[in-house]
Amino acid sequence: MNNPLSYMLDLHKHAGDAHPRGLTSVCSAHPLVIEAALIEARDHDVIACIEATCNQVNQDGGYTGMTPADFRGFVLRIAEKVDYPAEQILFGGDHLGPNPWKKLPAEEAMAKAEIMTSAYASAGFGKIHLDASMSCADDPSPLPVATIAARAARLARSAEEGARAGNHQPPGYIIGTEVPIPGGAMEEIDDLQVTTPQDAAQTVAIHKQAFQELGLSGVYxxxxxxxxxxxxxxGNANVIRFDPQAAAELSDWRPGAEHIVFEAHSTDYQPDAALRELVIGGFCILKVGPGLTFAMREAFYGLDRIAGILLNEYEDGALMRAMEQIMLSSPENWDGYYAGSDTEKYVQRHFSYSDRIRYYWTDPAAQAAVDRLFDALGERHLPEPLISQFLPRLYDDVSAGRIVPTARNLTIAAIRKALLPYSRACRIEGPSAA
Known part of the structure; x- marks a missing residue:
């Protein structure tokens, strides 16, 4: 395998190849998702890119309670458990900028963002996404592109300082942001405006100038x-699939962008062919997050039903009812994102593609409910007919003997099943994911 940072920095050199390289970027803080991603990378002998967002992980702890150094240690402990080499992990920071503090005046928010970005680089994160696109309390909306670029350059300067302080290799950078909001749209969507080559060129040119003005030409x-x-x-209930023809002008423009490839966010739930077409079109970095915790939740709920059938002492649907109670008692992570009748909101809370239930798995009550489920099923081998009924995506692998059908194995396998299209899209060779 290559040096992880070098692999990312060299993606542009292969973007025009018959079989271009891609990079799967897993953006999640859930230990089972990270474990599955590292196993997938281990079994295919490739680089693992694991990212944290500015809201998940920052100097104040984020909603995970972890600083960047904490998150790195957390991932490395999982890597040691699954025998994945630490030096092959590319740690990433996603949407690093003032977003967690955007209710503050811009200079206050940017001061905090600079501290955060430095902390990420100081902890050894080699992939830094600079995103200062959000308006702060005293900003106009939307922000001028020049303001966004100037703030991104400031964040890059902080990252360079952090890498030196932590005695780490200088990081590589991602610039720009996507529309709509990160992590999926808040409503059903019918169509999207593909970024125009003109807008992409403007973003690149203005960022390059902003870096030069701060003496960061080499950093750029x-x-x-x-x-x-x-x-x-x-959206909550639908997916817009990639249309290569709609993005053809953007793909044709990219080779003139020097050392830059495209990073595609919100690629969750895209089919195999669409992901491969993205990489061929120069969208070589594929971000995935909610789709993996969605697959994990599917496995949890399937196991919840299986346990209810198999075990007299386990109440059927206990986990789902526990999660409903937790989400209703703390609605801040879904209320305002889900609309409709009470029944429609109920369905969205548990089954929405945007997967806002993912914010609740770290709640102590949720952890206790998952632990009760896994303790109840233990290491028993679950019957194939029940796997066919409640975990049908895994049935063929279980029937063929590729998965030992314990609760934990099935959960890891469900997450890997969601990762497998990314492995294929990025031309990862090796055994099929279990």
Missing amino acids: DRVAGLVVQPGVEF
């Missing part, structure tokens, strides 16, 4: 990716 040479909207997104 490590800008490896540009976040654009290729025409992929998911």
